[in-house]
Amino acid sequence: MTSKQATVASFVESAPPGELSNVVADIKALASSETESLEPAFKKYNEEQYTTVKLPGGSETALISKYNSLGGTRYFDTASQTSFEVDHASQKASNPQQHPLDSRSADLIRSLQKSFSTATAEHFPSSTIGVFPAESDSAITILLIANKYSPQNFWNGRWRSTxxxxxxxxxxxxxxxVDVHYYEDGNVRMNTSKKVEIGSGASTADAVVREIAKAENKYQEELNRAFTALAEGSFKGLRRQLPVTRQRVEWEKISGYRLGQDVAGGRQR
Incomplete structure (x- = not known):
């Protein structure tokens, strides 16, 4: 891969939540000749961001990740017991086939799927989960992706759990x-993560999901406290609430101010 291709691919791989199409449009405008080489970047983005696709022939959604990859561009979903092809550029699923769950932990996977679906419905307005056998069927991967897009208010956000x-x-x-992008009159992005370790106390699917919910609630509370501290501390200190004159500027008269005299309270400097 040339340096130019690598640079363009990095734009795709680092696209903010809900803004991949905007990034691709910019790439087409600035480097249209490089768009044909972006398939690996699209695949990496979709797998790392747990992109969701609508399964053909139904209303169910499934997520894309390395944990449910069957190789190439084919993936499987344990809830619907379906495998499907993915066009990574368009983020569309096609060619569904039956894919029965084959795991020695099949009963536990089904129980986790049910319990986790109920829990996420209570805490996230929109989410998709995936529960898959992992590490040669010796472990189980539990994934959550929740997106909230508000382009009309110039922000988008994504919560991913693994x-x-x-x-x-x-x-x-x-x-x-957690990845949030705010871009009204500026460009602010928060991209943060937290590792979670839970002991061996959870012995049932419901207990596992309760521990996950507890950890995620705790992290959300930590983020809320951090935001409050930033708003009342660091961000507040970035600018004065009042000018050096300690008087509010009368903006309707701003065109008539004489710099150095009126703004200084009438004192000539």
Missing amino acids: YMLDPSSNSLQGTIK
């Missing part, structure tokens, strides 16, 4: 990632 459960020891560990 957990690995060891059924033999009931140990659970994972990572929560």
